[in-house]
Amino acid sequence: MKHNFGAGPCILPKEVFQEAAQAVIDFNNSGLSILEISHRSKDFEQVVIETEALVRELLAVPADYSVLFLQGGASQQFAMVPMNLLPEGGKAAYLDTGVWASKAAKEASKLGNVEIVASSSDKNYTYIPKVFTVPTDAAYFHYTSNNTIYGTEIFEAPKVNVPLVVDMSSDILSRTINVADYDLIYAGAQKNMGPAGVTLVIVKNDILGKSGRTIPAIFDYRSHALAGSMYNTPPVYSIYVSMLNLRWLKAKGGIEVIERENIIKARTLYDEIDRNPFFRGTANLEDRSRMNVSFVMDTAEQEAEFLELAKERGLIGIKGHRSVGGFRASIYNALTLSSINALVDAMKEFEERYK
Amino acid sequence: MKHNFGAGPCILPKEVFQEAAQAVIDFNNSGLSILEISHRSKDFEQVVIETEALVRELLAVPADYSVLFLQGGASQQFAMVPMNLLPEGGKAAYLDTGVWASKAAKEASKLGNVEIVASSSDKNYTYIPKVFTVPTDAAYFHYTSNNTIYGTEIFEAPKVNVPLVVDMSSDILSRTINVADYDLIYAGAQKNMGPAGVTLVIVKNDILGKSGRTIPAIFDYRSHALAGSMYNTPPVYSIYVSMLNLRWLKAKGGIEVIERENIIKARTLYDEIDRNPFFRGTANLEDRSRMNVSFVMDTAEQEAEFLELAKERGLIGIKGHRSVGGFRASIYNALTLSSINALVDAMKEFEERYK
Numbered sequence: 127m128k129h130n131f132g133a134g135p136c137i138l139p140k141e142v143f144q145e146a147a148q149a150v151i152d153f154n155n156s157g158l159s160i161l162e163i164s165h166r167s168k169d170f171e172q173v174v175i176e177t178e179a180l181v182r183e184l185l186a187v188p189a190d191y192s193v194l195f196l197q198g199g200a201s202q203q204f205a206m207v208p209m210n211l212l213p214e215g216g217k218a219a220y221l222d223t224g225v226w227a228s229k230a231a232k233e234a235s236k237l238g239n240v241e242i243v244a245s246s247s248d249k250n251y252t253y254i255p256k257v258f259t260v261p262t263d264a265a266y267f268h269y270t271s272n273n274t275i276y277g278t279e280i281f282e283a284p285k286v287n288v289p290l291v292v293d294m295s296s297d298i299l300s301r302t303i304n305v306a307d308y309d310l311i312y313a314g315a316q317k318n319m320g321p322a323g324v325t326l327v328i329v330k331n332d333i334l335g336k337s338g339r340t341i342p343a344i345f346d347y348r349s350h351a352l353a354g355s356m357y358n359t360p361p362v363y364s365i366y367v368s369m370l371n372l373r374w375l376k377a378k379g380g381i382e383v384i385e386r387e388n389i390i391k392a393r394t395l396y397d398e399i400d401r402n403p404f405f406r407g408t409a410n411l412e413d414r415s416r417m418n419v420s421f422v423m424d425t426a427e428q429e430a431e432f433l434e435l436a437k438e439r440g441l442i443g444i445k446g447h448r449s450v451g452g453f454r455a456s457i458y459n460a461l462t463l464s465s466i467n468a469l470v471d472a473m474k475e476f477e478e479r480y481k
Numbered sequence: 482m483k484h485n486f487g488a489g490p491c492i493l494p495k496e497v498f499q500e501a502a503q504a505v506i507d508f509n510n511s512g513l514s515i516l517e518i519s520h521r522s523k524d525f526e527q528v529v530i531e532t533e534a535l536v537r538e539l540l541a542v543p544a545d546y547s548v549l550f551l552q553g554g555a556s557q558q559f560a561m562v563p564m565n566l567l568p569e570g571g572k573a574a575y576l577d578t579g580v581w582a583s584k585a586a587k588e589a590s591k592l593g594n595v596e597i598v599a600s601s602s603d604k605n606y607t608y609i610p611k612v613f614t615v616p617t618d619a620a621y622f623h624y625t626s627n628n629t630i631y632g633t634e635i636f637e638a639p640k641v642n643v644p645l646v647v648d649m650s651s652d653i654l655s656r657t658i659n660v661a662d663y664d665l666i667y668a669g670a671q672k673n674m675g676p677a678g679v680t681l682v683i684v685k686n687d688i689l690g691k692s693g694r695t696i697p698a699i700f701d702y703r704s705h706a707l708a709g710s711m712y713n714t715p716p717v718y719s720i721y722v723s724m725l726n727l728r729w730l731k732a733k734g735g736i737e738v739i740e741r742e743n744i745i746k747a748r749t750l751y752d753e754i755d756r757n758p759f760f761r762g763t764a765n766l767e768d769r770s771r772m773n774v775s776f777v778m779d780t781a782e783q784e785a786e787f788l789e790l791a792k793e794r795g796l797i798g799i800k801g802h803r804s805v806g807g808f809r810a811s812i813y814n815a816l817t818l819s820s821i822n823a824l825v826d827a828m829k830e831f832e833e834r835y836k
Contacts, residue, residue, distance in 0.1 A: 128512045128513060130513060130517055132517065132518070132519050133519070134519070134714070135516065135517060135518060135519060135520060135714065135717055136517055137517045138514070138516060138517055143505055143506055143514045143516065143517075144506070146505050146514075146516065147502045147503070147505035147506045148502070150498055150501050150502035150505060151498060151499070151502045157483045158483060158485060158797075159493070159498045159501075161490065161493060161498065161501065161676040161722060162485055162487065162490060162491055162492045162493055162498075162676075163487070163490065164487050164488070164489070164490060164798065165490060165677065197552035197553045197554075197557070197678070197716070198552045198553055198557075198699060198713070199552075199713050199714050200713075201698075201699045201712070201713035201714075202552070202553075202699050202713075204697070204699065205697030205698075205699050205700060233697050233698060233699070236695045236696075236697055237695075237697070314714060316714060321516040321517075321717065321718055322520065322714050322715065322716055322717045322718070323552070323678045323716035323717065323718065323719055340591045340592075341591075342559070342560030342588050342591055342592070343556075343560075343588060344553060344556045344557050344559065344560050344588070345560060357556070358553070358554050358555075358556035358557075359489070359490065359554050359556075359669060359671055359677050360677065361552070361677055361678035361716060361719065362490055362676065362677045362678065363676055363677070363678065363718055363719070364678055364716065364718070364719075367516065442513075443519065
């Protein structure tokens with residue numbers, strides 16, 4: 127039994143893998159593989175329609191927003207957001223809460239002026255800056271809602287007077303949000319939505335087409351919105367598996383149900399980190415992420431030993447990112463409470479061994 | 482028994498589908514799905530390394546070229562090529578041999594000046610223009626080697642005195658080429674390389690970094706070359722299935738062997754088109770494609786009836802593109818001669834019925 131705590135691409139439900147494998151042999155009893163069908167076939171058009179409908183239903187997306195399935199991950203959105211929203215010579219505001227937030231700002235700065243309204247780089251991104259002012263002449267304000275590497279998360283949409291853009295790659299679909307609070311939400315799929323290879327964009331239609339830039343069609347959100355995510359050949363299989371995963375989430379009871387589970391999972395693990403004298407969390411208490419739990423031990427020897435124990439217990443993917451060290455348990459939607467318990471048991475076992 | 486003549490995403494070998502399905506359940510006996518593993522895991526890094534090595538071996542790619550696996554298909558390359566190669570205010574030359582060639586030129590024209598050196602739009606792209614002059618001050622010359630919709634193909638690399646860029650989406654890996662004749666080759670994978678979701682780029686390193694433009698990192702070929710196609714999370718599964726397909730091609734004997742088969746397949750079908758009084762080819766004889774065979778009948782009634790007969794015989798995906806009409810049989814690497822024979826048999830059957 128493996129418990130996959132990997133940071134992404136990450137665990138998806140077993141039943142999704144079963145159906146996803148079957149479709150590679152025979153999709154919808156067509157006698158054809160999902161990998162060899164035309165993206166213009168009725169069967170696949172239905173997949174795109176259902177995937178979009180599931181996103182709209184699960185997140186209660188308002189009608190005046192487009193739901194797009196693109197390629198290139200969040201990294202491509204770092205460039206597409208300013209291409210679409212930042213006029214030549216204009217300014218965009220960014221909150222710097224980690225390496226990815228910082229990369230997003232850096233890419234935007236190639237296309238215009240960027241103002242970093244606040245940064246937590248002074249303490250290795252262990253906290254979320256709470257006090258900052260977004261200039262009213264900014265074309266938009268960008269932030270990263272969950273910082274995968276550091277284990278911090280922003281649950282409330284900041285109140286700002288400019289269009290609000292958020293990178294939700296690692297917490298989309300894990301908790302209820304009010305989509306209307308945002309103007310553009312993007313997320314690489316490979317955490318809670320599906321496998322690598324597809325990117326979700328939810329964008330309010332009326333913010334588009336105002337940057338005055340000449341944008342190649344492939345980078346213009348409007349091309350994709352007009353074509354129902356079929357402007358060019360879409361990543362067929364990644365969208366199909368996302369649909370299966372969204373069906374699973376809906377059958378489970380939707381976002382509210384998974385959010386309750388995620389809260390319990392995170393609390394169970396943080397409680398053990400706070401109780402067990404051999405471990406301590408790295409993120410500021412009030413900014414702790416429900417998706418990525420970062421923690422360390424006192425010495426490199428202990429950490430090496432615990433990593434070995436974890437491996438023996440089938441706990442994989444818990445080594446921390448090099449910029450934080452220690453451990454990072456990514457506990458996305460599909461990771462079960464029993465996997466959390468297996469990790470907690472290993473932590474208790476370590477304590478027993480040395481107390 | 483289905484015979485899949487679809488234009489793409491298209492047929493791949495049955496054994497590739499079997500292995501591809503197995504990996505969705507259990508990849509490399511890891512107990513994990515290929516869909517849930519980290520792209521930074523050793524196992525997946527090995528996949529990228531092997532996929533690149535297979536492309537290099539099969540196409541004999543010179544050492545001073547990078548082999549990249551990107552996202553966004555050929556449509557994204559329509560923008561990335563001028564971003565990387567066309568200086569501000571510079572000029573690029575394009576050959577217009579069809580809708581896709583024309584779209585490539587249109588996207589480039591958003592970033593600079595484009596000169597169309599010749600076009601076959603006067604005869605609905607049924608032929609390849611042979612006489613044209615590429616201006617010596619062009620930053621590059623771009624053409625499309627196989628025109629999927631019209632069934633025409635350019636087998637010889639044009640001799641030009643500027644960097645040569647080719648969209649080989651629908652004939653890459655189907656015939657021997659001399660990579661050194663080109664400076665940049667790109668191809669959406671979903672014909673002869675693998676499933677949708679990954680794009681192959683083969684680029685001569687020393688043509689990069691000269692456009693003088695500030696390019697977002699995700700659109701700069703150098704970012705991907707430096708990072709071994711791991712600048713950002715790659716389309717894991719699409720690359721994996723491409724590797725399986727390239728292994729199949731290598732085991733078969735490589736490009737020379739598949740090229741011989743492709744020549745026989747195309748000749749078998751064209752011979753029947755030319756012999757059978759009910760059918761006629763649409764493309765200029767000397768420009769006929771080996772990948773996409775376009776043909777028509779005399780009346781819409783005949784075409785409807787043949788389409789029905791084809792369906793009964795398990796021949797799918799042969800309806801022609803709306804801009805040509807009639808039929809298009811896409812006969813990529815994985816389509817077998819026995820599928821060609823099944824189509825030829827149906828054509829003979831139709832002839833018997835009405836002669």
